[in-house]
Amino acid sequence: xxxxxxxxxxxxxxxxxxxxxxxxxxxxxxxxxxxxxxxxxxxxxxxxxxxxxxxxxxxxxxxxxxxxxxxxxxxxxxxxxxxxxxxxxxxxxxxxxxxxxxxxxxxxxxxxxxxxxxxxxxxxxxxxxxxxxxxxxxxxxxxxxxxxxxxxxxxxxxxxxxxxxxxxxxxxxxxxxxxxxxxxxxxxxxxxxxxxxxxxxxxxxxxxxxxxxxxxxxxxxxxxxxxxxxxxxxxxxxxxxxxxxxxxxxxxxxxxxxxxxxxxxxxxxxxxxxxxxxxxxxxxxxxxxxxxxxxxxxxxx
Amino acid sequence: xxxxxxxxxxxxxxxxxxxxxxxxxxxxxxxxxxxxxxxxxxxxxxxxxxxxxxxxxxxxxxxxxxxxxxxxxxxxxxxxxxxxxxxxxxxxxxxxxxxxxxxxxxxxxxxxxxxxxxxxxxxxxxxxxxxxxxxxxxxxxxxxxxxxxxxxxxxxxxxxxxxxxxxxxxxxxxxxxxxxxxxxxxxxxxxxxxxxxxxxxxxxxxxxxxxxxxxxxxxxxxxxxxxxxxxxxxxxxxxxxxxxxxxxxxxxxxxxxxxxxxxxxxxxxxxxxxxxxxxxxxxxxxxxxxxxxxxxxxxxxxxxxxxxxxxxxxxxxxxxxxxxxxxxxxxxxxxxxxxxxxxxxxxxxxxxxxxxxxxxxxxxxxxxxxxxxxxxxxxxxxxxxxxxxxxxxxxxxx
Numbered sequence: 001x002x003x004x005x006x007x008x009x010x011x012x013x014x015x016x017x018x019x020x021x022x023x024x025x026x027x028x029x030x031x032x033x034x035x036x037x038x039x040x041x042x043x044x045x046x047x048x049x050x051x052x053x054x055x056x057x058x059x060x061x062x063x064x065x066x067x068x069x070x071x072x073x074x075x076x077x078x079x080x081x082x083x084x085x086x087x088x089x090x091x092x093x094x095x096x097x098x099x100x101x102x103x104x105x106x107x108x109x110x111x112x113x114x115x116x117x118x119x120x121x122x123x124x125x126x127x128x129x130x131x132x133x134x135x136x137x138x139x140x141x142x143x144x145x146x147x148x149x150x151x152x153x154x155x156x157x158x159x160x161x162x163x164x165x166x167x168x169x170x171x172x173x174x175x176x177x178x179x180x181x182x183x184x185x186x187x188x189x190x191x192x193x194x195x196x197x198x199x200x201x202x203x204x205x206x207x208x209x210x211x212x213x214x215x216x217x218x219x220x221x222x223x224x225x226x227x228x229x230x231x232x233x234x235x236x237x238x239x240x241x242x243x244x245x246x247x248x249x250x251x252x253x254x255x256x257x258x259x260x261x262x263x264x265x266x267x268x269x270x271x272x273x274x275x276x277x278x279x280x281x282x283x284x285x286x287x288x289x290x291x292x293x294x295x296x297x298x299x300x301x
Numbered sequence: 302x303x304x305x306x307x308x309x310x311x312x313x314x315x316x317x318x319x320x321x322x323x324x325x326x327x328x329x330x331x332x333x334x335x336x337x338x339x340x341x342x343x344x345x346x347x348x349x350x351x352x353x354x355x356x357x358x359x360x361x362x363x364x365x366x367x368x369x370x371x372x373x374x375x376x377x378x379x380x381x382x383x384x385x386x387x388x389x390x391x392x393x394x395x396x397x398x399x400x401x402x403x404x405x406x407x408x409x410x411x412x413x414x415x416x417x418x419x420x421x422x423x424x425x426x427x428x429x430x431x432x433x434x435x436x437x438x439x440x441x442x443x444x445x446x447x448x449x450x451x452x453x454x455x456x457x458x459x460x461x462x463x464x465x466x467x468x469x470x471x472x473x474x475x476x477x478x479x480x481x482x483x484x485x486x487x488x489x490x491x492x493x494x495x496x497x498x499x500x501x502x503x504x505x506x507x508x509x510x511x512x513x514x515x516x517x518x519x520x521x522x523x524x525x526x527x528x529x530x531x532x533x534x535x536x537x538x539x540x541x542x543x544x545x546x547x548x549x550x551x552x553x554x555x556x557x558x559x560x561x562x563x564x565x566x567x568x569x570x571x572x573x574x575x576x577x578x579x580x581x582x583x584x585x586x587x588x589x590x591x592x593x594x595x596x597x598x599x600x601x602x603x604x605x606x607x608x609x610x611x612x613x614x615x616x617x618x619x620x621x622x623x624x625x626x627x628x629x630x631x632x633x634x635x636x637x638x639x640x641x642x643x644x645x646x647x648x649x650x651x652x653x654x655x656x657x658x659x660x661x662x663x664x665x666x667x668x669x670x671x672x673x674x675x676x677x678x679x680x681x682x683x684x685x686x687x688x689x690x691x692x693x694x695x696x697x698x699x
Contacts, residue, residue: 007520014514111334119338121536123570130574132548141548215540215570219336223511251514258517265518266479266507 003259006138011248011255013140016148018247020209022228022235023154024202026243029232030175031195034087034095037102038079039203039228040221041109046072046207047216048117054124061124061212062146068208069201076200079105080193113218123215143212150209151244154202158240171195226269230276236286245287250275324371325361325632327352327622328391329401330412335379337405340611344404344427345374347615350603351623361623364630370623373397381411388415388423398632399424399622402442404611406430406481413440422625422638426618427611429583430481435661441641442663443618443656447482447559450581451489451533453668454557457579457683457692458529459497466694467554469499472527474553476518476542478534479507486533486559503527508542510535515545523551533559540570547574554695555579563671563679577696579672579682584610584651587681587689588669596650613650621646621656652684 021043028036036042049068053059059067083105087098132139162168173181174191182188210216210224227250235246254271257263263271283290329348332341352372360367373395377384384403391397392415400416402409402425409428416423417437425433429444461467475490477483487505494500504525508518519542522530530553534542539561561567562580586597586608600608600616608616621644626632629640642658649656652667659665670683672692680690 010516010520014516017513114334114338119336119340119342121339121540121566121570123540123566125570125572130544130547130572132550139548139550141545144548213541213544215537215566217336217537220511220537223509223513227513254514255517259520264506265521266509268512268514268517269509 002137005136007255007259008252009135009138009140011252013144013148014251014255015244015248016151017144017209017213018227018231018251019155019244020147020151021203021206021224022231022243022247023158023240024199024206025225025228026232026235026240027158027171027195027202028199030239031171032084032192034084034098034102035229036199036203037099037225038105038109039199040225041106042072042076042200042203043207043210043224044113044216044218044220045109046204047211047220048113048122048218049204050208050211051122051124051216054126060126061208062150065150065205065208068204072204073197073201076197077193079200080196084196085189085193110218117218119217121215121217124211126212129212141213143209147209147213150205154205155240155244162240167191167194171198223269227272230272232286233276234279234286236288239288242286242288249287323366324369325363325399325623325626326371326373326395326397327399327401327619328388328395328397329372329374329403330377330384330387330391331374331401331403332379332384332405332408333376335377337379337408340427341376341379341404343609343611344615346604347600347608347612348372348374348401348619350600351616351619355619355623362627363632368632377403377408379405379408381408384408385411385415388412389419392416392419392421397421398634399626399637401426401618401622402440403427404615406433409433409442410481413437416440421634422622422641424618424622424625424641426614429485431485431661431663432481434663438642438662439638440662441658443614443621443651443666444583445664445666445668446489447485447533448489448492449665450559450668451486451531452493453670453683454531454559454579454581455490455493455497455500457581457670458555460683460685461555461692461694462499466692467528470501471499471529471554472501472503472525473529473531474522474525474527475502475505476522476530476532476534477507477559478538479509482559483507483533490531508538510538512538512541515542516549518542519545519549519551523549528554530556531559532557534561536561536564536566540567543567543571543574543578547571552696552698556696557581563673568673568677573675575673576675577673577693579670579692581668581670582610583666583668584613585669585671585681586613587671587679587687588650588652589681589687589689590650590654592648592654593650617649617651617656620649652687 025039046068050061050064053064128142131142170186170191173186174188178188231246235242254268258265331344333345352370356369360369375387377387399422402412404427406428409425410433413433416439423440425442429447431446462469477487539558557579562578568575624646625640625644626637629636646656652669671679672682682688682692
């Protein structure tokens with residue numbers, strides 16, 4: 001029983017980490033129907049920005065989110081205005097142009113980081129980096145707990161903004177039906193710019209927090225991008241609560257498969273991608289789609 | 302019109318190789334930018350320094366004359382396909398007499414198929430994977446096999462048992478990255494155990510590079526309750542894994558991450574949690590040989606930095622190639638290859654002090670073992686005749 005609780009708690013913390021790095025991807029996909037392949041590059045850049053703030057001013061990586069996220073919001077808006085807005089619009093799904101363009105942006109960011117910081121491995125060591133708290137017989141890292149708390153706070157904050165503010169309602173309107181939103185007077189172009197800014201700020205928030213957990217180089221972020229992609233597909237691509245649930249499902253499957261089966265731990269990524277394929281084939285709408293389908297069947301009975 | 306003719310004549314004269322037969326043309330392809338740029342850049346620095354020193358000394362004695370070395374160094378941007386293509390370019394366009402291989406087993410593996418096609422000697426100082434060697438008579442390497450790294454670590458542990466610091470039977474958690482390097486390391490440990498009773502691997506796992514969550518892996522290690530934790534990891538994985546390891550409160554009598562441990566970046570990222578970790582390497586600046594002390598001082602004077610193993614092995618690779626060319630007495634590829642195969646370079650800065658190659662073309666030098674001590678100190682603890690401090694075993698409880 002103790003093992004079960006420890007594995008469950010660890011899954012929860014892992015889910016917090018996974019959700020944090022996926023929100024930004026979901027915001028941008030929801031509004032603009034593009035998969036931000038530069039997401040990993042933005043996380044990496046934010047990790048370096050956090051490291052620079054820590055190195056120069058001794059600023060804590062979690063506190064530095066207050067500076068890094070708004071700065072990246074502006075960077076995202078700038079990126080939208082100069083590059084993204086010229087992409088041909090597609091309501092059906094991500095266009096090849098958008099994938100290629102954002103992959104190109106990722107490469108540019110990566111090489112920029114190599115040019116500025118070189119290939120040296122960087123990391124941030126805080127007084128609590130190696131600390132842990134004993135809970136139910138297991139020991140859980142303080143940084144992981146902080147990531148989980150920030151993840152929950154950001155989910156609540158994001159949902160409040162989306163439900164209680166005009167901006168949030170406009171984002172949801174464009175996410176659900178761009179043409180109808182425009183007919184209702186919503187400036188879809190402006191909303192897309194803001195959404196790209198928010199998505200970039202979330203990527204930055206993820207990067208700042210990841211810098212407190214991992215060592216990084218300009219190549220950082222690739223494995224997180226792949227996981228985040230699985231999570232948003234699982235979460236239904238555009239629902240933030242869905243993203244949180246998707247992160248939870250993936251983290252639980254990974255951790256319990258390792259704890260209670262003989263499947264080698266190195267198959268962790270294989271589990272993610274098998275899940276991705278199964279969801280894409282069986283329930284393209286992700287978990288929310290599956291839920292709606294089951295709900296309709298229950299009502300029909 | 303007259304100016305045009307003069308210009309054409311000038312271009313022709315400038316374009317002609319200036320007594321090209323009197324120089325040794327060495328090609329090198331290194332990852333100077335991209336993912337491997339940190340160590341690739343260090344190899345570049347060491348390679349250029351070795352060539353500069355040879356030229357400052359008047360060149361390399363080849364037969365009756367001294368020949369200057371002309372180094373053509375290209376950047377493969379850490380891209381394997383480009384790396385192989387650039388080696389081909391050096392051979393076909395720059396007509397080099399020999400090639401210095403790159404850094405990183407995956408890059409060198411891609412490069413290593415080209416020299417065989419053209420019959421040009423190829424010497425790498427930055428790849429330890431055994432799969433690269435033994436397939437072509439033209440391919441040589443100065444890094445000993447990674448398997449031997451693991452065997453050296455096991456021999457070191459076995460010696461601690463003989464000293465009474467550790468007691469058999471010892472159970473092992475063996476955790477390796479899912480790469481050629483990791484597989485070679487695991488093979489080395491397994492091979493040693495086959496011929497040495499008293500050791501048992503209780504849990505053996507692989508992990509992918511840049512794993513996002515090490516807790517499931519370490520949970521298995523924790524449940525196995527082993528005496529020793531032997532891992533083989535890249536720097537980023539070592540840092541992430543050891544942070545989780547420390548947070549989980551795991552403890553073992555001895556702990557290693559293969560070649561990782563004493564790196565400045567790791568000690569900065571992990572603080573005192575790296576104390577007593579032991580690591581193996583192809584070289585250490587703590588080696589007590591006079592030529593190493595001399596090299597350390599010379600390298601620092603020339604570059605301003607303390608040499609690391611990659612600086613030393615990059616430098617020694619060039620020296621080995623030039624020694625072979627001198628021994629061959631010719632720039633003929635076949636003669637250089639034969640000289641490399643039979644090379645026995647004395648007073649080498651490499652561990653063991655004699656650099657030579659086995660039948661597969663790979664060097665078989667002993668590895669060194671270092672152990673981190675509190676306060677950022679590092680001691681060379683193996684080979685025994687070179688040690689600068691006593692190994693501490695088991696790791697003291699804090």
